[in-house]
Amino acid sequence: MQLFSIFHSILIVCFVLLIDGTHSKLNLRYAILRQKQAAKSQNDTLAYQQRIKYDAQKTMKVVFYKNNTKTMETSAYDDAYDLSGSGCSPSDKFAIVLHGWIQSCSDAWALSLIERLSYYRGGCVICIDYSVVASSSYMWLYTYFDVLTGAISSIILTLFRQGFDPKRGYMFGFSFGGQLASAVGRSLRPHHIIESIDTCDMAGPGFDPIAVDHSKAGKHVQCFHSSRDKGTFVYSCHRNIMLGSCGLKQPSVASQLHLGSHGLCVDIYINTFDYPFYALNSTPPECFTWQKAARIPDGYTVGYEENFDSQITGQIFVPTSLHYPYNLSKKQLKLLAIGGA
Structure with missing residues (x-):
């Protein structure tokens, strides 16, 4: 059977x-x-599973930032952190950053995001670095998905035991890290629910088309989509923000070939802190959708959101431009909407 x-x-x-x-x-x-x-x-025996988890965890690092300054780096295998040297307090807001395949907490985008979160959100920013495991083939990293999920969940539970409040928490994951952010958030339920989770072009290979309810990962989950070849086609977040052409391709890939539509997602997300990325009021006729389109007001912009509006859910289409910072003005958006009518 x-x-x-x-x-x-x-x-x-x-x-x-x-x-x-x-x-x-x-x-x-x-x-x-x-x-x-x-x-x-x-x-698999429990002992074997624990050994694999230990092998992965002993190579992982937990990096603390306060006021955009790296204050402490410690092993992920510690079951308690001496926060006195980190500058972080359990009463602070906290943000967790998870990177993707062949990446680390030292990547330019990760450092830029940490800087923007430190400036706009404040509190403590924590990047969990599993770059040793992520440095091999994608298939090798994929086989460690459940192990990494458990290890990262253990790290966050350690923070909770020290007094950090999930209601003051935020988590961001890019690509493979996006899938991890969702899985970690779901594994913490029902005892702990992260307040908000943002993901950028959550990885598709290996995960699609298995139906996963990513909205269960946190109280407010918004997912940005930017590519057809590396990003997921499972759109089950509270908000699914379809960047560029239907969330499948970015016009700026023509000038940013080294990033591709997939890599551009995180650059665009970081730019939303400082530049307005206006959303269309309706689904573009060329875009096919299984999910309902969100009902949004005029002038609505997407990006990191401190106070999540639960009334705005569903798919949101946000055209992007050819050149940095990749957003469209209100005038350009209006002309685009007229042209597509």
Whole structure:
């Protein structure tokens, strides 16, 4: 019966993946891998699972920032942190930053985001660095997804035990880190619910088309989408912000080939702190959607939101431009809307 169930699951995955030619081959590879992992995990002993978690955690670092200054770096395997040297207080707001594949907390975008969060949000910013595991192949990193989820959850629970309040918490994840942010948030429920979570072009390969309710990751979850080849097609966040052309491609990729539409997502997100990214009032006719479009007021802008408006949910379409900082003016947006009418 178990063998039939696994075979039936693989058949369903294969059928759905064939609908989308862009994702089919790559996602099939990782979907089968996940099925094998699920079968194998039933035979893993608790001791083996703990050893794997330890092997990953002992290479991870927890980096604390206060007022945009790195104040402390410690091992992720510690079960308690001496916060006296970090400048952080449990009464502070806190932000967690999770990077993607072949990245670290030292990447330019991570440092820029930490600076913007420090300026606009204040409090304590904590970047969790798992770059040792993330430096190998994507498939290798993918096999560690559950392990990293557990390790990061343990780190956050340690903070909660020291008095940090989930209601004052924010978490950001880019690409693979976006999937981790969602999984970590969901694993903390029902005892702890992070106030707000933002993700940028959450990774698709290996995760699609498995239906996941990302809205369960936190009280307010908004996900920015920017690419068709690396980003997920599961749009289940409270808000799904479709950047550029239907959330599938960015015009500026023509001048930013090294970033691609996927990499541009995090640059655009960081720019939303300082530049207005106006949203369209309706779904562009060329964009196909399974989800309801959000009802938004004129002049509505997207980005980091301190006070989340729960009345605005669904898909939000935000055109982007060819050149930095990649936003459109109100006038350009109006002309675009007229042209598409």
